[in-house]
Amino acid sequence: LEEGCSLYAVDITLIEGLNAIWKHAKLYKALKEGEALSAAKDLAEIYDGLNILTVRGLLEEAIKLALKLGITVYDSAQVAAAQKLKAILYTADQKLYNFSKNIVASELLTP
Structure with a gap:
């Protein structure tokens, strides 16, 4: 960073x-x-x-992404936040990274 x-x-x-x-x-x-x-x-x-x-502020995009991609709202909220901010999504969650990298700029954090 x-x-x-x-x-x-x-x-x-x-x-x-x-x-x-x-x-x-x-x-x-x-x-x-x-x-x-x-x-x-x-x-x-x-x-x-x-x-x-807030999830409330990301509600519409988060639920759309979750339904479209078949992922949890927990994960889609992270992606929706990165989209809204036009930011890089940093995550240590391999599964989240695997689908987010195709939607927003994403980086996998490793130990």
Whole structure:
């Protein structure tokens, strides 16, 4: 990312991130409760620094994309946001990347 770029996210991003932390703590037993809480607080700090787009504001395009492509609204909202902003969609989700790259400029983030 270039210095001075604005970072955007869809409002569901926070809940998706928190759910991933929960999954790693509860299902995979990869995080202890204190680690999960710390990760959640860190995630909230990052989220607070983002420009947030609401699903409500993306509703029409998100549902159209979901129905047309046979993908979840969770994923189509990300694509709709990138379309609306004429921005690059950065994702670590291989599945999201695989279909988004044909619709908007997309980059797959890898560890």
